[in-house]
Amino acid sequence: MDCTLVYLVAYAGTLACIGAIAYKVRSYIKKPVHVRWELYPVAHDSERAAYGGSYLEDADWWKNRQKPSFIAGMKGLLIELLFLHLTLETNTKLWYRTYPFHLGLYLLIGGILFTCLTAVARIMGIEPGIVLTAMGNIVQVLSVLGFLGLIAGGAGLLHRRLSQPDLKRYSTREHFINLCAFILLGLIGLLTWLGNPSFFVMARDFTVSMITFSFAPMDSFLFSFYITFGFIMAAYVPMTHMGHFFMKYFLYHDIRWADQPTQDNPATQKKIGIVLGFPVSWKASHIQGDGKKTWAEVATTNPTKPKE
Amino acid sequence: MKAPLNLRDVSTVRGNLADIAEEDLIQLPIDMENIPWKPLGEEAKDKYCCLLDDMLVLQIPRPQTPREEEELVNRFLEGMRKLFTPENNWTFLPMLETSMNYCAQCNSCSDACHLFEASGKNEMYRPNFRSEIFRRIYKQYIAGEPFAKWRYGDIGLNWMTVARLGELAYRCNLCRRCAQSCPIGVDNGLIAREIRKLFSQELGINPPELHDNGSMLQLSTGSSTKMNALVVRDNVEFINEDFSESTGYEFTTPWDVEGADILLIHNAGEIMAWPENIAAFSIIFQAAGLSWTLSSDLAAYDSINYGTFYDDVQFARTALLHAQAAKKLGVKKIVLGECGHAHKALTVIADRILPQELNVPRESCFPILRDIVLSGKIRFDQTRNDFPVTLHDPCNVVRLMGINKPQREILRHLCPQFREMTPHGVENYCCGGGSGFAIMSRNNIEAWRNNISGRRKMRQICGAFSECLGPETKKYVCAPCSNCKGQIREIIKHSGLLEKNSLQYGGVVELIVNAMVDVNPGFIKWEEE
Structure with missing residues (x-):
């Protein structure tokens, strides 16, 4: 069957997903410097993270401050991302539902990456050997486990949102729509996987076709539906609160763990100079911002003293 | 217990939104006396927006006409818009915006809050309650998200919503334990502070203890x-x-x-x-x-x-x-x-x-x-500190700065009977006086601190001294923060815990001097002066 529309949706979905992520990331990093607002433990302090300590525990800390460990920071973030460690600690009942859901997504993303590799290998004319065959088998396994995770976890989350009064009160239409959409995606994927000889081969051939713009026809209606729905979801997710999957990096590294003192950081010093020149328009009588006075001027004005 | 609040109640319920029944409060193993909650007087009700729980921190002038009601809402929205501009809020914009946009509404933060727990899980104290009201106003009126009302629900924005939100911002100690428990990094404590800021910086409304007299x-x-x-x-x-x-x-x-x-x-x-x-x-x-x-x-x-x-x-x-x-x-x-x-x-x-x-x-x-104590420059006699000592971790020093070990090293060196509270360090609970409450005592605030906000901490203190709670053993709560000491002092004083349980409080430096050989014994006093 002619699947041009499916390919067009796939291209549009890919572009929209990348565009939305880029827009959100750019709009975050373009913001001016903010004050420090860290929260301990800070993972990149490799010596003290275990008990929540910081370099501020040393007298004259500015003389011998240990540099933050990039590896320890990434390790902390990865443990959180891969195992949803904080949810396990603070909300264990929810973790039993949300972890399969997230794990399902991770497995599917892993499957997509392997599929892309095999597609590139095919385009380059590499003969399928042991490695590529193994990768195909891995995709088969990752996909079915991913679908099951999405369905089981999504259903568990849906049930919890409906059955727990405290969670129900805070659940919106959007939560239910999102969860139903993911469960549906998992179900279509699972049916496609069960109803066809090889989900992997279909996925790889589709990827080859997409990369080479050959718009090859697809035999399975379910698979084309899965692809269409999947790319629509890919475009939609970063635009919602579910964008936390990439914004978490900034929430952790730029806010929660941002303990770098200004004195070590000429770039931050320069940025502080800029924000102190921003105009203030807060109206309260002790500020009287008129949209022209700067932060520096307002902060150096003592409202209790007569004007000079 | 009454039916739990719904978010929309904030704009629809007439009169008080919530009350806390004494039987809902968590139990303590000592004889702590609750301070009776007195209904606010008619004068206060005529003058200010008294719409939450008979406690009045912010004193928002009550609008007298529909026009004044509308004006309050408009001024609030004007301030809220400023909160989301880099010029007016470069200080906290990234934290605020991400806390608006990425909360998954999982409520993992709820059980981290000492107020929510101590109040018997009263909905008003759920950290996400005020945040979600603020968030929905943001999405509908400030960010202008498509179909926001349909997607998230309309909580209804009117003068009661605004007044209650302002007062709700002062039902939080800003200890940020909820933020610490959030897997995503959403900060409900920050949202409470930003609401306080909006009221102060735009509407000029703030607690007199913090502003005029602060x-x-x-x-x-x-x-x-x-x-x-x-x-x-x-x-x-x-x-x-x-x-x-x-x-x-x-x-x-x-x-x-x-x-x-x-x-x-x-x-x-x-x-x-x-x-x-x-x-x-x-x-x-x-x-x-x-x-x-x-x-x-x-x-x-x-x-x-x-x-x-x-x-x-x-x-x-x-x-x-x-x-x-x-x-x-x-x-x-x-x-x-x-x-x-x-x-x-x-x-x-x-x-x-x-x-x-x-x-x-x-x-x-x-x-x-710590360096002085461990350096050997000063001679100490640890037997002078040979009584049970536990350490309260001030949130600002420990959870928010990571200064965890030095004070412990001092106590371990000088106090033979030092014992930890559970939990402690970065997972500590707020004393209940945090974010300025320790200096406030009017309009039922004192009762709130004694009955609700300080309750979880008192349970921790009792836990640390569980085997020696009686009056025969002198015990010392080391609370190295003026605000925390003020809060603990009030609780001890109100319930007579110094007399009934020999419970004394003070800082770290008092313990150091108490153990100094060159100083007369008895620097720490065990009777009220």
Whole structure:
């Protein structure tokens, strides 16, 4: 069957997903410097993270401050991302539902990456050997486990949102729509996987076709539906609160763990100079911002003293 | 218990939104007496928006006409828009915006909150309750998200919503334990602070204890205690004389010494309420042979910075005065005395507010005290501290700054019966007086602190002393923060826990001096004076 529309949706979905992520990331990093607002433990302090300590525990800390460990920071973030460690600690009942859901997504993303590799290998004319065959088998396994995770976890989350009064009160239409959409995606994927000889081969051939713009026809209606729905979801997710999957990096590294003192950081010093020149328009009588006075001027004005 | 609140109730319910029944409060193993909750008077109800729970922190003038009601909403929205502009809110915009956009509504934060737990899980205290109201207003009116009303639900924005949201921002101690438990990094404590800020910076509405009698008084006279430089120097002189005599250790407190290594800034409230803390610092620093000084410059003898709790502009003004005093004296560093919010304010938050020329190094007193105690410069007799001691971790010092070990190393060295609370360190619970409440006592605030906000901490304290709760064993709650001490003092005093349970409180430095061989025994007093 002619699947041009499916390919067009796939291209549009890919572009929209990348565009939305880029827009959100750019709009975050373009913001001016903010004050420090860290929260301990800070993972990149490799010596003290275990008990929540910081370099501020040393007298004259500015003389011998240990540099933050990039590896320890990434390790902390990865443990959180891969195992949803904080949810396990603070909300264990929810973790039993949300972890399969997230794990399902991770497995599917892993499957997509392997599929892309095999597609590139095919385009380059590499003969399928042991490695590529193994990768195909891995995709088969990752996909079915991913679908099951999405369905089981999504259903568990849906049930919890409906059955727990405290969670129900805070659940919106959007939560239910999102969860139903993911469960549906998992179900279509699972049916496609069960109803066809090889989900992997279909996925790889589709990827080859997409990369080479050959718009090859697809035999399975379910698979084309899965692809269409999947790319629509890919475009939609970063635009919602579910964008936390990439914004978490900034929430952790730029806010929660941002303990770098200004004195070590000429770039931050320069940025502080800029924000102190921003105009203030807060109206309260002790500020009287008129949209022209700067932060520096307002902060150096003592409202209790007569004007000079 | 009544049916739990729904978010929309904030705009529809007439009269009080919530009440806390005494039987819902968590139980304690000691005889703690609740302070009766008195209904607010008719005068207050006519004058202010009393719509939450018969506690009145913010005193928002009650609109008298539909036009005034509309004006309150419009001014609120105007302020809210400013909160989301980089020019007006560069200080906290990224944290606020991400907390608006990425919350998954999993409510993992709820069980982390001492207020939610202590109140018997009253919905009003769920950390996400006020945040989600604010978030929905943001999405519908500020961000203008497509179909926001349909997607998230309409909570209804009217003058009651605004008034309740303002007051709800003061049903939080800003301890940020909820933020610590959030897997995504959403910060409900920050949202409460931003709402407070909106009311202060745009509408000019703030608690008088924090603003008129707090930061404004500090900017005019130098201290929220009303002490000017002359009075503060007189009082410290009196402390020197009085404690030199009682301790048998002759000491002085240096003032305005140019070129000293250290500018020590105390919370001036200590001078009035806990002079032994001031004396203890002077004794220790003198015994250790440090080069140090206090400053009598405007605001520089009082480390408090109440702007931390409600207003960025007031915060910046005070922090600048502290830094300017240090610069003027040419000291090598500022050391902060036992005041938690002052620690966080000047060391961390001010770090990206002070221009580089005023960025004098700043540190906590605990590392330097630890180094002194462990250095062997001072002789100690640990048997003088041979009574059960537990440590309260001030949120600002521990969870928000990571200063965890130094104070413990001191206590382990000097106090043979030191024991931890559960949980402790970065997972501690707030004392219940955090974010300015410890200095407020009107309109049922005192009852709130005693019955609800301080309850979880008291349970922890009881747990730490579980085997010796009776009056026969003297026990010491070490709370190295003026605000926390104020809160714990009130609870101990109201229920007579010093008499009934021999429960005393104080800071770290008092324990150090109490164990000093060169000081007469008995620095810590076990009776009320």
